[in-house]
């Protein structure tokens with residue numbers, strides 16, 4: 001373990017010396033700062049104010065058995081630096097509470113409440129401390145505490161699931177939708193307050209698909225847990241699988257062969273292509289441009305067939321593994337990759353030409369569902385939705401992984417924050433993905449595709465970050481004994497971005513809700529886990 | 530406008546003709562793992578790596594019972610990689626849907642050597658054939674049934690009861706121009722009241738249990754229920770836990786099970802066509818009862 005020398009840490013040591021218990025880094029780009037007490041506020045203010053740091057995520061861990069306390073973790077990153085700083089604050093079981101940051105930092109609103117629900121630690125002075133991860137009709141349980149068994153059979157639920165704020169005012173009424181929606185999509189409950197056509201505000205009730213995923217990670221041997229990671233959010237199977245494997249590999253300090261890194265890069269970009277082109281089509285459908293969607297979904301099918309040719313699975317499943325990828329591919333597969341990408345690129349141009357030639361489509365999408373830059377910043381919005389609102393973040397560039405540092409990357413950023421620009425971000429990213437794949441392809445044939453298996457040391461912490469097609473995916477793990485995990489924290493970008501949807505629909509007519517929702521296309525399962 | 534018409538003409542007809550013709554699938558597709566029980570010298574490595582417990586062992590002092598449950602399988606191929614004797618092979622078979630949950634389960638009994646390897650195969654049990662009709666006939670019959678009994682249209686309500694959304698992606702793909710399920714007169718509808726068939730994905734989270742039941746109850750009789758994917762059949766990798774019930778049949782009577790993780794569109798179509806058969810039978814017997822009365 002080295003003592004990291006870095007101006008930021010020097011400054012922290014000088015300013016908060018008395019509050020700091022230790023500062024350690026197993027890896028150059030991941031530093032742990034442990035405090036003596038739960039009060040994170042002064043350091044947060046300092047990091048945000050002086051260094052422009054961003055609070056990436058907040059989560060907890062039950063360490064009562066080994067260290068006698070719970071810990072909260074606050075993950076920060078700083079523009080222009082590839083380091084993550086994780087601040088660890090101890091929370092004593094006899095005073096299970098921590099000061100809430102949500103009033104000033106709405107970005108962590110849900111995350112702090114998750115800690116309340118899952119660990120039974122109270123977020124003191126949280127502006128809206130109601131349950132979020134567990135529905136109101138659940139008994140008083142805290143599933144991520146170590147003394148709560150995964151297989152616990154809870155009694156039948158009774159009572160209200162969630163009390164919605166009433167909509168008041170003359171001519172104001174509420175429109176409840178869900179959890180089962182009209183289309184073939186995931187479940188969640190939306191409660192609109194509308195005055196005539198315009199939406200006054202939207203309340204969300206998520207976590208309908210909560211299925212104990214983080215807890216289950218603590219029960220599976222690591223190689224099996226890879227499959228669980230692939231099942232966090234179906235459309236991001238490969239990205240979540242990669243984030244998970246990266247975390248394990250970092251914990252075990254494994255060297256990953258170049259070929260594996262390149263193949264991962266290609267597959268990550270294929271996942272982006274599949275989802276972006278499908279979303280472009282779906283946005284077009286929601287404003288009545290059905291033909292564009294027919295072409296887009298045909299293009300997507302072309303890509304998922306390529307996925308299958310390359311990995312055996314249309315969703316790229318069963319390909320990622322700790323140490324690299326499970327199989328190499330041969331010249332035939334490489335040729336299919338190249339020729340499919342070529343025809344895709346051509347047809348994608350046609351598709352975009354078609355959309356661009358439709359004035360009415362542009363009309364419907366511009367200034368619809370606007371997410372202002374300041375709001376996006378305060379809410380901690382990431383990924384496509386962030387970039388369309390001027391949030392210049394991309395994990396591929398900011399914390400390079402796989403083989404991304406080998407290829408130049410264009411990160412499209414717009415200010416307008418409307419549906420049209422969320423679509424434009426996707427369009428530009430599709431073009432960029434195509435060029436990354438073309439550059440990477442030659443390096444994907446030769447060499448080892450997986451590092452030799454090795455024992456995973458116990459009690460190591462590590463973070464794995466991937467820019468999924470939706471945005472920043474983070475897995476944080478602590479290894480346990482016997483190839484198991486003590487803890488696996490998952491952050492899907494959807495968790496950050498739901499509040500963006502709430503913001504963006506305000507003042508829009510309810511008929512535009514589907515297209516606004518589609519332009520974010522958030523994962524319920526990734527949120528609910 | 531002109532360029533749209535031009536593009537449409539240039540693209541031509543892209544719809545696949547499955548099940549009248551074989552499905553076009555990649556040679557690398559991972560379908561059903563096939564087990565050569567005679568040849569299998571040791572089931573332990575495969576059972577050890579299987580992520581969902583689809584392969585499970587029960588050892589007594591000198592014998593072993595191996596159970597393979599395709600209802601739990603996520604088609605990862607690890608069992609084939611782990612079995613050095615080539616007794617486990619990944620095939621490209623995907624038409625695994627069945628009306629009988631037991632048909633997804635195989636068992637084999639072995640006498641064991643002292644080192645735990647298989648000495649001799651004593652017995653294999655399985656209920657032969659996943660479906661009783663070949664898929665072409667199934668397609669033809671389903672078309673006839675939809676045409677005659679259902680007046681040309683079958684309505685499906687889909688409910689995600691806690692899936693990862695993988696199954697939904699493939700169900701949505703059934704509506705793309707390649708798979709185009711509407712060519713059978715099958716459509717997905719918003720209201721359960723209009724639906725003949727309930728297609729359910731996910732392990733049934735505790736939080737979706739009630740919504741699933743309500744949707745089912747809102748459907749008029751006769752109706753059929755299809756459990757989709759490893760999660761829908763058995764809970765899959767999630768199994769049963771404090772937040773997950775472990776499969777659709779824990780809550781509803783299931784008529785057809787469609788294995789896969791997720792099932793590819795053709796596998797879904799195969800399961801749906803099978804379920805059309807169930808529905809037709811139910812309609813037939815209802816009509817018979819009505820005529821008697």
Ligand code: SF4
Nearest residue numbers: 579602603605606608
């Ligand atoms: S292919 Fe199926 S049976 Fe074989 S290891 Fe994977 S999940 Fe288990």
